[in-house]
Amino acid sequence: MVEVIIAGLMAGALILYALLGGADYGGGVWDLLATGPRAREQRQLIADAIAPVWEANHVWLILVLVILFTAFPPAFAAIGTALHIPLTLMLVGVVLRGTAFTFRHYDDQHDQVQRRWSLIFSIASIITPILLGVSVGAVASGNIRAPEAGGSFIWPWLAPFPFAVGFLALALFAFLAAVFLTVEAGDRALADDFRRRAIWAGIAVFVTAGLALLLARRGAPIIWEHLLRGRWAAPLQIATALAAIGAFAALWTRRFRLSRLLAAAQVSLILAGWATAQFPWLVVPEHTIQSAAAPDSVLRPLLVALLIGALVLAPSVYTLMRVFKGVKS
Amino acid sequence: MSDLLAARSQMAVSLIFHIVFAAIGIAMPLLMVIAEWRWQRTGDEEYLTLAKRWGRGTAILFAVGAVSGTVLSFELGLLWPRFMGYAGAIIGMPFSLEGFAFFTEAVFLGVYLYGWGKVSPRAHLLSGVAVAVSGMLSGIFVVIANAWMNTPAGFTLVNGVPTDIRPFAAMANPHAFPQTLHMTLAAYAATGFAVAGIHALLLRRDPNNGFHRKACGIALAVGAVTAVLQPFSGDIMAKAVARNQPVKLAAFEGHFETRRGAPLHIGGWPDETKGETRWALKIPKGLSLLAFNDPDAEVRGLNDFPRENWPPVAIVHLAFQLMVACGTVMALVGLWATWRRWRHPVSWPASRRFLLALALSAPLGFVAIEAGWIVTEVGRQPWIIYGIMRTEDAVTPMPGLIVPFLTFTVLYLLLGAMTVWLIWRQVIASPRGARHG
Ligand code: HDD
Numbered sequence: 194m195v196e197v198i199i200a201g202l203m204a205g206a207l208i209l210y211a212l213l214g215g216a217d218y219g220g221g222v223w224d225l226l227a228t229g230p231r232a233r234e235q236r237q238l239i240a241d242a243i244a245p246v247w248e249a250n251h252v253w254l255i256l257v258l259v260i261l262f263t264a265f266p267p268a269f270a271a272i273g274t275a276l277h278i279p280l281t282l283m284l285v286g287v288v289l290r291g292t293a294f295t296f297r298h299y300d301d302q303h304d305q306v307q308r309r310w311s312l313i314f315s316i317a318s319i320i321t322p323i324l325l326g327v328s329v330g331a332v333a334s335g336n337i338r339a340p341e342a343g344g345s346f347i348w349p350w351l352a353p354f355p356f357a358v359g360f361l362a363l364a365l366f367a368f369l370a371a372v373f374l375t376v377e378a379g380d381r382a383l384a385d386d387f388r389r390r391a392i393w394a395g396i397a398v399f400v401t402a403g404l405a406l407l408l409a410r411r412g413a414p415i416i417w418e419h420l421l422r423g424r425w426a427a428p429l430q431i432a433t434a435l436a437a438i439g440a441f442a443a444l445w446t447r448r449f450r451l452s453r454l455l456a457a458a459q460v461s462l463i464l465a466g467w468a469t470a471q472f473p474w475l476v477v478p479e480h481t482i483q484s485a486a487a488p489d490s491v492l493r494p495l496l497v498a499l500l501i502g503a504l505v506l507a508p509s510v511y512t513l514m515r516v517f518k519g520v521k522s
Numbered sequence: 523m524s525d526l527l528a529a530r531s532q533m534a535v536s537l538i539f540h541i542v543f544a545a546i547g548i549a550m551p552l553l554m555v556i557a558e559w560r561w562q563r564t565g566d567e568e569y570l571t572l573a574k575r576w577g578r579g580t581a582i583l584f585a586v587g588a589v590s591g592t593v594l595s596f597e598l599g600l601l602w603p604r605f606m607g608y609a610g611a612i613i614g615m616p617f618s619l620e621g622f623a624f625f626t627e628a629v630f631l632g633v634y635l636y637g638w639g640k641v642s643p644r645a646h647l648l649s650g651v652a653v654a655v656s657g658m659l660s661g662i663f664v665v666i667a668n669a670w671m672n673t674p675a676g677f678t679l680v681n682g683v684p685t686d687i688r689p690f691a692a693m694a695n696p697h698a699f700p701q702t703l704h705m706t707l708a709a710y711a712a713t714g715f716a717v718a719g720i721h722a723l724l725l726r727r728d729p730n731n732g733f734h735r736k737a738c739g740i741a742l743a744v745g746a747v748t749a750v751l752q753p754f755s756g757d758i759m760a761k762a763v764a765r766n767q768p769v770k771l772a773a774f775e776g777h778f779e780t781r782r783g784a785p786l787h788i789g790g791w792p793d794e795t796k797g798e799t800r801w802a803l804k805i806p807k808g809l810s811l812l813a814f815n816d817p818d819a820e821v822r823g824l825n826d827f828p829r830e831n832w833p834p835v836a837i838v839h840l841a842f843q844l845m846v847a848c849g850t851v852m853a854l855v856g857l858w859a860t861w862r863r864w865r866h867p868v869s870w871p872a873s874r875r876f877l878l879a880l881a882l883s884a885p886l887g888f889v890a891i892e893a894g895w896i897v898t899e900v901g902r903q904p905w906i907i908y909g910i911m912r913t914e915d916a917v918t919p920m921p922g923l924i925v926p927f928l929t930f931t932v933l934y935l936l937l938g939a940m941t942v943w944l945i946w947r948q949v950i951a952s953p954r955g956a957r958h959g
């Protein structure tokens with residue numbers, strides 16, 4: 194039981210990473226695609242939105258990783274072994290994204306140098322989410338095997354389904370970023386720029402999600418099965434659809450705060466849907482939550498530590514958001 | 523290059539890179555907070571400029587620390603999956619606590635850097651304090667995990683499988699206290715000396731610059747106190763190693779024959795094939811005295827241990843000598859600083875000779891940190907978990923590891939160069955407004 198709760202918390206941390214850290218990656222996408230008469234203002238808005246929070250947002254990923262290796266060590270080992278290549282490439286992206294962003298921010302406004310940092314930042318912001326998605330897709334695919342059992346280091350992830358998940362992740366992050374930026378934009382013209390982008394990105398989410406679903410049938414049969422017949426599948430899918438429609442409607446009618454809420458709900462529900470479809474597997478099909486779990490003597494203190502940590506964390510993160518994001522109680 | 527060697531080298535490069543930023547991330551917030559506090563107390567604008575400057579530097583370095591730390595967290599699984607599969611549950615607790623320390627640190631650094639004028643001065647200073655405290659705690663937690671690799675505890679081995687795991691007992695392993703104490707002091711000493719040295723260099727060019735004098739003063743206060751304490755914590759550390767990892771002690775001392783009243787070797791070259799340390803200055807009974815507080819104590823030599831359990835002796839010995847040499851010089855400079863402060867409070871810290879000494883000793887702390895970690899990590903070889911799991915059994919079966927090793931090496935070289943350049947341009951150059959203040 195404890196192990197299931199911890200797995201749930203891990204999924205929760207991953208969802209928060211997607212919502213917060215994901216939006217920061219999405220910001221990089223829109224930095225690259227900044228166009229029109231307000232391209233400069235768009236870039237500035239993106240930079241101001243990301244700067245104070247990206248490091249805190251990034252820690253959610255670390256938390257996911259740490260929970261994974263503490264509570265489910267064999268699953269961590271299996272993922273680290275089989276996905277060495279995409280994860281290493283993702284790390285290169287993480288390094289370049291974070292440092293290019295910071296260097297650009299703190300460097301003099303020399304346009305030449307400035308543009309180079311921007312380019313590195315935005316390209317890394319596109320590649321990293323794709324590779325993250327590819328890794329998640331590979332974990333779900335059911336193709337990861339231990340090397341002793343003939344597992345490959347390449348084929349589990351170099352396949353259509355993981356890449357479809359990679360592009361889905363990119364679309365989701367870009368969508369979130371655009372929606373969030375409509376709220377943060379000071380004036381109407383800038384908000385409208387991002388409103389248009391949000392609508393396009395929403396369509397991209399729809400397309401890539403459909404593609405991932407289609408490919409799941411062959412590429413991740415167990416997930417496919419659960420998505421069709423799982424006990425939670427139908428209610429979650431209906432809720433996702435409602436949130437998506439609501440987010441669109443709110444964007445259409447320029448109720449940006451509402452669309453921010455609904456877009457966040459939509460993305461959370463998509464990830465929750467995937468997590469429940471994968472239950473009880475951590476790494477399909479070799480490690481389940483039960484089989485990979487560390488002994489209770491480890492899990493119980495870990496759960497306590499996570500709960501206490503959350504209690505300490507909540508007010509600090511709330512402070513951060515209140516100071517910089519105008520979140521009101 | 524074998525895959526094992528490539529993996530070890532990649533881990534070494536990643537850690538040698540990360541520790542620089544980690545140490546700065548521990549100590550720099552303290553300097554920054556002291557400067558802001560002085561500003562709030564005295565109203566002297568130069569302190570404010572200083573706090574903001576140091577804040578900028580911390581922000582740049584923190585970002586590099588955060589991304590290189592992320593790389594490390596993944597590398598534990600990418601390079602050493604069998605180690606993590608075995609030990610993840612046992613040492614996960616300090617890493618989890620560290621995760622929360624990172625959160626606090628990143629959140630309040632955001633508030634600190636971007637919150638000037640948005641939060642009250644008091645709240646601003648307090649968020650600086652939160653950054654400083656959580657930075658120190660992150661360092662402590664991760665070093666506890668490393669101490670466990672040296673002195674594993676908190677579980678029972680049944681047929682090679684760890685059972686009865688007690689995460690908090692694992693954290694309270696025998697090296698946890700000495701290593702965290704020594705490393706925490708090291709971070710303050712190294713950063714304090716580096717910052718003081720840089721400002722001392724600028725003061726030599728521009729002796730009346732109040733900005734650099736204040737900067738040098740704060741950094742030196744932190745650096746001098748900790749550098750004077752450091753040899754004492756090093757002694758505690760060495761005694762712990764003597765008790766728990768005798769083969770490592772023998773390696774870093776270049777001590778081959780077990781004997782009572784063992785001499786201390788200073789310098790010299792340990793020759794593994796001949797089994798002796800040549801050209802060293804020998805202090806009779808010194809090793810017995812330092813390791814066990816008793817000039818006649820028996821110290822076990824390398825020859826007592828099977829050859830396949832020796833670490834690479836020469837590297838470990840030289841790295842140890844280098845650390846102790848740096849530590850000795852730093853402690854002496856620290857004492858000199860204290861004496862000058864006491865005798866010449868008004869002109870402190872400016873005297874050309876003293877400033878030169880500071881400038882010359884600027885890099886010593888970081889050299890000592892790198893050397894000290896080489897002693898610890900290379901000295902633990904061939905074990906990844908001392909006495910329990912060998913490094914060669916922990917490495918990933920992934921072939922071609924030389925590719926990621928070279929990739930990260932090149933990446934970090936470029937990143938290091940960019941960081942130095944940026945810090946120079948954005949942080950160190952004399953502030954224009956405050957130049958003659
Ligand atoms: C500013 C940095 C610094 C300075 C001046 C010193 N050290 Fe150190 N030392 C470190 C920074 C460091 C370190 C990098 O932080 C290490 C590596 C692992 C650790 O916990 O601390 C370390 C490790 C380390 C170890 C090995 C621990 C192990 O293998 O597990 C010993 C025995 C000492 N130190 C002893 C000393 C002595 C006797 C010093 C006398 C001057 C000294 N250190 C100065």
Ligand code: HEM
Pocket residue numbers: 530531533534537538540541602605664665667668892895896899900902903905906913
């Ligand atoms: C940041 C300061 C540190 C530095 C500079 C450092 C340095 C090194 C070096 C040089 C090696 C290669 C040793 C060899 O193979 O000969 C190594 C290996 C390793 N270190 Fe550290 N280390 C540091 C801290 C840590 C910490 C805190 C941990 C874990 C919690 C850790 C875990 C490891 C592991 C797992 C290996 C690979 C296995 C091995 O070679 O034994 N290190 N480190």
Ligand code: HEM
Pocket residue numbers: 248251252255540541543544545546547548583584585586587588589590591592593594595598624625627628657658660661662664665705
């Ligand atoms: C295997 C060893 C290590 C791992 C896996 C590791 C992991 C990490 C991670 C993930 C971060 C980024 C946190 C963020 O996003 O804000 C980080 C930063 C940090 N690490 Fe490490 N670390 C290791 C070794 C060390 C050591 C030996 C120390 C110090 C003694 C240290 C001290 C810090 C500090 C103070 C930070 C804060 C960021 C900064 O100020 O640069 N770490 N580390």
